[in-house]
Amino acid sequence: MSAAVTLSSGSPDQTRAVGERLGAVLEPGDVLLLSGELGAGKTVFVQGIARGLGFNSSVSSKSFVLLGEHPGRVKLYHADLYRLDDPEQVAELALDEISMDGVLVVEWPERAGDGELPEEHLRIEFEVTGEDGRELRFVGNGERAEELIGGLSD
Numbered sequence: 703m704s705a706a707v708t709l710s711s712g713s714p715d716q717t718r719a720v721g722e723r724l725g726a727v728l729e730p731g732d733v734l735l736l737s738g739e740l741g742a743g744k745t746v747f748v749q750g751i752a753r754g755l756g757f758n759s760s761v762s763s764k765s766f767v768l769l770g771e772h773p774g775r776v777k778l779y780h781a782d783l784y785r786l787d788d789p790e791q792v793a794e795l796a797l798d799e800i801s802m803d804g805v806l807v808v809e810w811p812e813r814a815g816d817g818e819l820p821e822e823h824l825r826i827e828f829e830v831t832g833e834d835g836r837e838l839r840f841v842g843n844g845e846r847a848e849e850l851i852g853g854l855s856d
């Protein structure tokens with residue numbers, strides 16, 4: 703069974719707010735894969751997730767960032783595979799291994815090779831629908847992801 707929910711956003715703040723709501727319930731081992739064109743709002747969404755996890759530090763478009771535990775609830779690993787210099791670096795990040803230790807959020811997961819990303823994950827597809835309009839489609843892969851999606855529509 704797979705679950706899917708689509709939410710629309712009319713501003714960066716709305717996208718951040720959805721991320722914050724999701725971030726508030728994320729636990730170590732949760733994996734989010736964010737797809738969508740350049741400027742679709744993936745990093746803006748991660749800013750909300752970081753806030754929901756309790757971090758005050760800013761999230762930007764770096765290739766790989768770890769936000770440590772303080773003052774957040776849980777570690778946040780944020781990887782942007784588009785900004786790696788070399789696709790071989792994806793394997794070096796060992797994303798599959800570190801994912802158990804915190805929340806893992808990956809932008810441009812399409813750049814990873816087979817088996818480099820956890821099989822169970824929540825995929826979020828960002829679509830640009832207007833200057834400030836975005837659609838966020840949440841697709842669950844696995845029981846935990848479906849549970850997270852269920853919480854979004856409450």
Ligand SMILES: Nc1ncnc2c1ncn2[C@@H]1O[C@H](COP(=O)(O)OP(=O)(O)OP(=O)(O)O)[C@@H](O)[C@H]1O
Pocket residue numbers: 711712713714715716717738739740741742743744745746747763782784809828833834835836
């Ligand atoms: N509803 C919206 N949600 C998110 N961002 C929006 C929205 N409307 C406009 N924007 C703007 O779109 C841009 C999104 O940038 P962001 O860096 O988050 O994109 P991205 O998907 O991470 O791109 P990249 O693939 O380059 O990493 C920002 O400039 C933001 O202000």
Ligand SMILES: [Mg+2]
Pocket residue numbers: 744745746763782809
């Ligand atoms: Mg980005």
